[in-house]
Structures are given as C-alpha cells and as structure tokens.
Amino acid sequence: MSNAAETPNLMEALVSLAKRRGFIYPSSEIYGGLNGFFDYGPLGVELKRNIRDCWWRDMVHRRDDIVGIETSIIMHPKVWEASGHVAGFTDPLVDCKVSKQRYRADQLFFAAVVIDGKTVGYVSALESENTAGELQAAAEQLKRKKAIQGALEPVKVREFTEATADEIPLIPSPATGEPGSLTPPRAFNMMFETNVGALKDASSVSYLRPETAQGMFVDFKNVVDTTRVKLPFGIAQIGKSFRNEITPRNFIFRSREFEQMEMEYFIHPDADWLACHEEWLKWCQDWLISIGLPASHLSLHEHPKEKLAFYSRRTVDIMFKYPFGVQELWGIAARSDYDLQQHQKFSGVPHVMFDEATKAKVVPHVIEPAVGTDRIFLAVLASAYAVEDVKDEKGNVEQRTVLRLSPRIAPTKVAVLPLLKNKEQLTNRAKALYTKLKKRYAVQYDDGGAIGKRYRRQDEAGTPWCVTIDFDTIEKPGDTFTLRERDSMAQRRITESELFALLEEQVY
Ligand code: GAP
Numbered sequence: 001m002s003n004a005a006e007t008p009n010l011m012e013a014l015v016s017l018a019k020r021r022g023f024i025y026p027s028s029e030i031y032g033g034l035n036g037f038f039d040y041g042p043l044g045v046e047l048k049r050n051i052r053d054c055w056w057r058d059m060v061h062r063r064d065d066i067v068g069i070e071t072s073i074i075m076h077p078k079v080w081e082a083s084g085h086v087a088g089f090t091d092p093l094v095d096c097k098v099s100k101q102r103y104r105a106d107q108l109f110f111a112a113v114v115i116d117g118k119t120v121g122y123v124s125a126l127e128s129e130n131t132a133g134e135l136q137a138a139a140e141q142l143k144r145k146k147a148i149q150g151a152l153e154p155v156k157v158r159e160f161t162e163a164t165a166d167e168i169p170l171i172p173s174p175a176t177g178e179p180g181s182l183t184p185p186r187a188f189n190m191m192f193e194t195n196v197g198a199l200k201d202a203s204s205v206s207y208l209r210p211e212t213a214q215g216m217f218v219d220f221k222n223v224v225d226t227t228r229v230k231l232p233f234g235i236a237q238i239g240k241s242f243r244n245e246i247t248p249r250n251f252i253f254r255s256r257e258f259e260q261m262e263m264e265y266f267i268h269p270d271a272d273w274l275a276c277h278e279e280w281l282k283w284c285q286d287w288l289i290s291i292g293l294p295a296s297h298l299s300l301h302e303h304p305k306e307k308l309a310f311y312s313r314r315t316v317d318i319m320f321k322y323p324f325g326v327q328e329l330w331g332i333a334a335r336s337d338y339d340l341q342q343h344q345k346f347s348g349v350p351h352v353m354f355d356e357a358t359k360a361k362v363v364p365h366v367i368e369p370a371v372g373t374d375r376i377f378l379a380v381l382a383s384a385y386a387v388e389d390v391k392d393e394k395g396n397v398e399q400r401t402v403l404r405l406s407p408r409i410a411p412t413k414v415a416v417l418p419l420l421k422n423k424e425q426l427t428n429r430a431k432a433l434y435t436k437l438k439k440r441y442a443v444q445y446d447d448g449g450a451i452g453k454r455y456r457r458q459d460e461a462g463t464p465w466c467v468t469i470d471f472d473t474i475e476k477p478g479d480t481f482t483l484r485e486r487d488s489m490a491q492r493r494i495t496e497s498e499l500f501a502l503l504e505e506q507v508y
Pocket of ligand 1: 245260
C-alpha cells in the first residue's frame with residue numbers, strides 16, 4: 001500500500017482525482033481558468049460543507065460561551081482603515097521586467113556564488129522543499145559555465161527582501177536565468193478594490209474583505225447589546241475572504257478567493273491570556289484530529305517576536321505536512337485589545353463591557369483561532385488518499401484508490417447497492433432502505449455494474465460504508481444486509497436498526 005506520504009507526485013494525483021471525481025474544478029475552465037480561483041463539484045461541495053458544519057457544531061452549538069454571526073463581505077471602507085489593512089495589508093512584490101512574472105520577495109531566495117573567497121556571481125530560486133539544494137546546484141552550474149577553477153563555498157541562502165541595492169541588479173530572474181531584470185521589492189496591497197453605487201470615484205471605493213475577523217469586531221457592540229454574553233465569550237463566523245495574492249499556488253492552498261472559519265474569543269484584560277491561548281491551541285489540534293487528520297502530520301510554529309503582526313502578542317500556527325512541505329494550516333493569535341480600541345477610536349462608539357467584579361467598564365482582549373476551510377480540505381484529501389493492491393473476487397491482484405475520510409466529513413455516508421439491478425425484490429428493499437436513510441444522511445443508490453466495481457467507485461469517493469441488499473436479505477429471516485467497510489474491506493451482516501445506530505455513533 002502506498003499512502004499520502006509515499007505516493008510520488010501526490011499533488012498531481014490529488015488534482016487529477018479531484019477533477020475526475022468532481023471534488024474540485026478550475027474556475028471558468030472553458031475560458032482557460034482564472035489563476036487562484038476554484039469551483040467545488042458535487043462531491044467537493046459535500047466534503048467542504050461537512051468540514052464547515054462540524055466546525056460550527058463543535059465551535060458554536062456544543063459550547064455555551066460562543067455565538068455565531070454572518071456579516072457582509074463588503075463593509076464600510078473605514079473598517080479597513082481602522083483595522084490597519086489599508087495601510088499595512090501588503091506583501092513585498094518583485095517584478096521581472098523581461099518576463100513580466102511577479103514574485104513575492106519573501107518567497108524568492110538568492111545566494112552569492114563564492115569561489116576561493118571571491119564572489120563570482122549570484123543564483124536565485126523560488127521557495128520549495130529544497131531551496132538550499134537548488135541554489136547549491138545552480139552555483140555549481142554557474143562555476144562550470146564560467147569555467148572557474150577553485151573551491152566553491154557552500155551557498156548561504158538569503159531572502160530577496162535582504163538583497164542590497166548593489167546586489168539586486170546582479171541576481172538572476174528565476175524566469176529568464178539572467179540578471180538585471182528584477183525590481184526592488186515594493187509594498188503591494190492585497191485587498192481587492194471595488195466601487196459601491198453608480199459613481200466610480202474615490203468616494204465610492206470599498207474592498208472585498210480580506211478576513212472575516214473584522215465582522216466580529218465591528219458587530220461586537222451589537223452582540224453584547226442583543227444577547228446575554230458575559231466575559232469570557234466568543235463570536236464565530238464562517239465566510240468567504242478575498243486576497244489578491246501575488247503568487248497563488250499549490251492548488252487550493254493559497255487562492256485569491258477562499259473561505260475562513262474564524263472565532264474571536266473576548267477575555268477580561270486582566271485574564272491569563274497566555275493560558276487561554278494555550279487552551280485554544282489544544283482545542284484546535286484536537287478538533288483537527290476529530291475530523292480525521294493524523295496527529296503525526298501536525299506540528300506547531302511559534303512566530304518569533306520580531307516577526308509578529310503589529311497587533312499580536314503571540315501567534316502560534318498549527319502546521320500541516322502537505323505534499324509540498326510543512327505549511328501553515330491554522331493561526332492562533334493573541335490580538336490584545338488592538339481591534340476593539342481601533343474601532344472605538346475610528347467610530348467614536350465605545351466598545352466596552354461592564355465588569356461586575358470591579359464595577360468598571362473594560363475593553364476586552366482577544367484570542368483568535370483563524371483557519372481556512374480550503375486548507376483543511378486539502379489537508380484532509382492529502383492524508384486520506386491511498387493506493388493499495390487488493391485481490392478481486394477471483395483472487396487477481398488489482399489496485400484500488402481509496403480516500404480514508406472520517407465518517408464525520410465523508411461526502412456520502414452510505415452507498416446502498418442492490419446485488420442485481422433486474423431483480424425487483426432486491427431493488428424494492430434497497431430503495432426502501434435508501435429512502436429512509438436519505439431523510440437523515442447523504443446517501444447514494446448505485447445499481448450499475450459488478451458489485452466489486454461499485455465498491456471501488458465508492459472507495460475513491462471516500463464513502464465509509466456500502467450496504468448490499470442480497471439474496472440472504474430477502475430469503476433468510478432477520479432482514480439483514482451485507483455491510484462492507486471501506487478501510488478494512490471486511491464484510492458482515494447488519495440489520496437496519498444496527499445500521500442507524502452505527503451512523504448515529506460515527507456521524508456527529
Ligand atoms: N484574521 C486573521 C487572519 O486572517 P491569516 O493568517 O491571514 O489570519 C487565517 O489567515 C487562515 O486563513 C490561515 O491560517 C489559512 O488557513 C487561511 N488563509 C489565509 N490566506 C489564504 C489563502 N490565500 N488561501 C487559502 N487560505 C488562506
């Protein structure tokens with residue numbers, strides 16, 4: 001068996017499966033696609049919805065201290081001035097004047113090629129699993145090309161943001177391999193601008209939100225005034241965010257339109273914010289494991305003090321081992337009272353709560369777990385994917401592709417399969433079961449082709465269980481079906497009430 005980590009070109013396999021089985025399509029594909037935008041197909045939309053619903057149930061319904069909201073995507077432009085996004089939501093952009101390619105300076109690396117202590121040129125490479133190796137290989141190639149004798153020093157990898165004005169003209173563009181065409185980095189604001197109303201002028205400019213979080217801060221007073229929340233409490237939201245990413249990449253990992261699931265947890269300014277931050281870190285990791293992500297693929301990255309966002313006291317990212325490397329999945333930030341103070345200042349409206357203990361008004365502080373649904377989707381897909389050698393009914397070895405998705409999030413929970421399509425007794429019983437199941441669960445009815453083929457089809461779609469209505473069902477007492485488990489492929493007989501009990505226990 002080869003699992004996610006062992007499959008060569010896993011990303012290619014995932015992109016191909018996603019397209020072939022209707023999980024994800026490139027957006028506007030008939031027009032050549034649009035970089036950084038994706039559509040979710042029939043299976044994908046179910047998987048994504050299940051991830052989102054699990055988060056909402058666990059974060060909002062099953063807790064007493066968190067309420068949900070849904071705010072508008074386009075908000076008053078002052079929101080983004082107050083939040084700091086107009087001035088500071090930028091990435092360092094580098095242009096290649098020859099190829100017209102654009103790079104993020106913090107994802108572009110370079111090194112001096114030093115032979116016998118003397119710099120003889122520069123090499124560059126884009127961020128990858130093996131940036132240092134690529135730069136070293138490029139340095140060796142440059143030495144050969146220039147036919148320079150002597151000892152080549154190991155390369156020292158540097159970010160393009162660190163390049164001096166003298167070095168920039170000497171660093172080759174990754175697109176052309178030649179120096180002289182890269183510009184110095186400049187701040188590029190990632191918010192998508194639009195105009196609200198019929199007039200297109202500076203007064204009508206607004207933005208597609210780059211995060212859902214500001215909705216929670218801007219509606220803080222409304223929630224406090226209209227509900228009975230008391231500190232500590234949280235406001236959660238799931239919704240689309242938009243960022244004009246310079247280099248969207250790795251499929252849905254970094255896109256320009258994506259979905260966020262964010263929660264702002266408001267605490268008393270004197271509360272132990274560090275302990276609260278730790279609690280949320282644990283909650284988020286446990287939750288990821290509860291929807292089937294392997295704990296072995298998760299790790300933590302503490303942002304160094306000097307790289308913290310201006311509003312953050314501490315940020316820790318939960319990282320995931322994606323096929324293209326270990327990358328951020330979920331950011332948990334301690335945002336202090338920065339946002340509420342800013343909105344208080346810009347709107348003139350007090351953003352306070354009454355503290356019973358001290359009989360004083362306080363501006364709460366915030367712990368914020370913020371995650372992208374699409375990033376979870378990709379993590380789930382990558383870790384669930386496996387290709388295995390299995391034996392068919394005749395004992396011949398064949399390959400099966402299987403998605404070992406947790407029943408909590410699998411797009412289809414059960415496939416109902418009558419053993420034969422043209423035997424009414426079988427199909428009637430199968431249809432009766434299917435009709436009953438689909439009142440509560442996403443189920444499929446499949447009567448097309450050999451039973452083994454139907455099992456494979458469901459394996460690839462991640463369906464945890466197949467139920468076959470066979471001759472024992474209609475001829476023997478007990479009204480039992482064959483339950484076939486996706487992962488073990490084991491089969492056993494089960495009654496209808498046992499099947500409902502199994503679903504009740506596993507799909508929550
Ligand atoms: N409110 C804080 C905030 O938005 P962030 O680290 O910029 O923080 C939070 O984003 C999460 O949103 C990330 O951890 C990631 O899961 C997801 N995310 C951010 N940019 C994304 C993009 N371009 N494509 C897909 N997901 C993205």
